[in-house]
Amino acid sequence: MRTKFQQGLDDLREKLLKMGGMAEQAVDRACQAYRDRDLNLCHRVLEGEGLINAMEREIDEIAFDLLAMQQPMAIDLRFILAVVKINADLERVGDQAVNIAERVMDIVDLPSVTLPVDIPRMASAVEAMVQRSLESFIDGKAELAQAVLEMDNVVDRMRDEAFITLVRAMNENPALTRQALDSLLIARNLERVADHATNIAEDVIFWVQGTDIRHHFQAPAND
Amino acid sequence: MGVGIEVQNLNAWFGRTQALFDIRMSVAPNHCTAIIGPSGCGKSTFVRCLNRMHETIPDTRVSGTVTIGDMEVYNGTPAVQVRRHVGMVFQKPNPFPTMSIYDNVAAGLKLNGFRGARKLDEIVERSLRMAALWDEVKDDLRKKSGASLSGGQQQRLCIARALAVEPNVLLMDEPASALDPISTGKIEELIFQLKAKYTIVIVTHNMQQAARVAEFTGFFLLGQLVEFDKTEKIFTKPSDKRTEDYITGRFG
Numbered sequence: 001m002r003t004k005f006q007q008g009l010d011d012l013r014e015k016l017l018k019m020g021g022m023a024e025q026a027v028d029r030a031c032q033a034y035r036d037r038d039l040n041l042c043h044r045v046l047e048g049e050g051l052i053n054a055m056e057r058e059i060d061e062i063a064f065d066l067l068a069m070q071q072p073m074a075i076d077l078r079f080i081l082a083v084v085k086i087n088a089d090l091e092r093v094g095d096q097a098v099n100i101a102e103r104v105m106d107i108v109d110l111p112s113v114t115l116p117v118d119i120p121r122m123a124s125a126v127e128a129m130v131q132r133s134l135e136s137f138i139d140g141k142a143e144l145a146q147a148v149l150e151m152d153n154v155v156d157r158m159r160d161e162a163f164i165t166l167v168r169a170m171n172e173n174p175a176l177t178r179q180a181l182d183s184l185l186i187a188r189n190l191e192r193v194a195d196h197a198t199n200i201a202e203d204v205i206f207w208v209q210g211t212d213i214r215h216h217f218q219a220p221a222n223d
Numbered sequence: 224m225g226v227g228i229e230v231q232n233l234n235a236w237f238g239r240t241q242a243l244f245d246i247r248m249s250v251a252p253n254h255c256t257a258i259i260g261p262s263g264c265g266k267s268t269f270v271r272c273l274n275r276m277h278e279t280i281p282d283t284r285v286s287g288t289v290t291i292g293d294m295e296v297y298n299g300t301p302a303v304q305v306r307r308h309v310g311m312v313f314q315k316p317n318p319f320p321t322m323s324i325y326d327n328v329a330a331g332l333k334l335n336g337f338r339g340a341r342k343l344d345e346i347v348e349r350s351l352r353m354a355a356l357w358d359e360v361k362d363d364l365r366k367k368s369g370a371s372l373s374g375g376q377q378q379r380l381c382i383a384r385a386l387a388v389e390p391n392v393l394l395m396d397e398p399a400s401a402l403d404p405i406s407t408g409k410i411e412e413l414i415f416q417l418k419a420k421y422t423i424v425i426v427t428h429n430m431q432q433a434a435r436v437a438e439f440t441g442f443f444l445l446g447q448l449v450e451f452d453k454t455e456k457i458f459t460k461p462s463d464k465r466t467e468d469y470i471t472g473r474f475g
Contacts, residue, residue: 002472071431073458073470210460 005070009079012062016083019055020134022048023090026097027130027193031123033104034186037112045101052094059087082207086137089196093130096189103182113179116165119186122158125151126190129197136201142208148201155194162187225253225422226292226391228273233287235268235277242268244446255414255423257437257454259430261474265446266426270394273424274309275302292391307335310385314397316377318369324360327369327380331388346387354383355413375406382413393417395425399432411436430470434458442466
């Protein structure tokens with residue numbers, strides 16, 4: 001057993017889970033800020049971005065060192081590649097949380113209106129996807145990752161519905177345009193977070209099974 | 224040109240101890256095939272069975288068939304003839320220490336009764352060029368002994384010596400394990416070049432080396448061939464858990 005190498009892999013796993021927790025918390029805070037029109041939470045999301053970025057660099061550095069110094073093979077190589085990609089996705093999840101927080105800060109400045117869109121419901125679905133994708137990573141469970149992939153269509157539909165209803169609302173009542181546009185952008189940010197969760201799930205499947213399922217790719221039968 | 228090697232039901236013994244169990248393998252012509260596995264797994268015994276070197280050790284035995292091109296290795300072909308077609312390079316460079324560089328390369332041909340000085344000159348030069356050593360030794364061919372060269376040069380001299388008799392197959396038993404990274408790089412580059420003319424089977428403990436030079440890799444364990452597949456498959460997604468445990472260092 002290569003003790004030092006194993007310690008490096010454990011360290012990488014632990015740091016990525018911490019990163020996952022930070023990204024998950026950022027999305028949760030941004031969605032909470034939307035629900036409660038809470039500027040304080042928005043600022044906390046913005047402040048947290050630097051920490052997520054720093055963690056991304058730290059994880060990449062550990063992965064880079066392990067690749068260079070330990071020359072991993074097979075499942076270890078797949079694990080490190082998956083971690084590097086999941087790391088990038090989590091950093092982008094953090095960016096999306098910041099985008100949502102910025103939209104909320106704009107909304108808070110405007111009069112409160114009722115819009116025909118259920119952002120909290122969409123947020124719950126997206127947060128569940130992120131959570132499950134990270135759980136699939138913790139346990140190395142491809143079945144759980146597969147379930148995340150199936151949830152992505154639901155979120156895509158929510159985004160499409162939000163687009164239709166909010167455009168209609170803007171046409172019918174132009175005074176709502178700015179709030180509706182902010183909500184539309186938030187729906188799009190949430191849909192992007194769901195896409196990142198999908199990427200994470202695909203990377204977990206690659207790590208565990210050695211199968212590349214991105215873009216519905218199927219390897220030739222004899223390969 | 225290189226030829227394919229077909230191994231069927233190959234078993235080998237040292238006295239009563241069986242070292243290889245029912246090995247079956249098809250080695251593709253003009254490709255490099257790497258044999259990996261822990262110490263004592265039978266990988267060196269396996270390659271030594273391919274050119275009948277195993278039987279040079281007292282109280283050893285082999286059963287099964289090995290076919291190299293259309294030559295039956297264990298069915299009537301004299302061992303000397305087999306070895307003329309199947310060259311071998313060992314872990315420790317073993318040039319003839321008292322012979323000049325030239326005589327080292329020419330030794331195999333002279334042993335086979337080759338005549339013709341001009342033709343011999345041509346073959347020595349060609350062999351040294353193929354072994355990527357010509358430019359480094361061309362001015363000292365008859366002045367310097369094989370033993371005066373560096374370790375990496377000695378190993379390439381041994382490769383040139385093996386190539387001089389124009390074999391179809393080149394067996395390499397850890398050819399770079401005693402060499403520094405620069406010499407190792409030269410040997411690996413050489414393997415890449417030699418594949419155009421020869422079939423190469425290399426035993427190595429260095430898995431990165433196997434991944435770099437070989438198109439196919441076989442993993443041996445306790446005298447059995449556990450897995451044989453394309454190298455990229457073995458090192459990224461092996462089928463057998465034992466292979467994965469070995470290449471990821473989780474063995475034992």
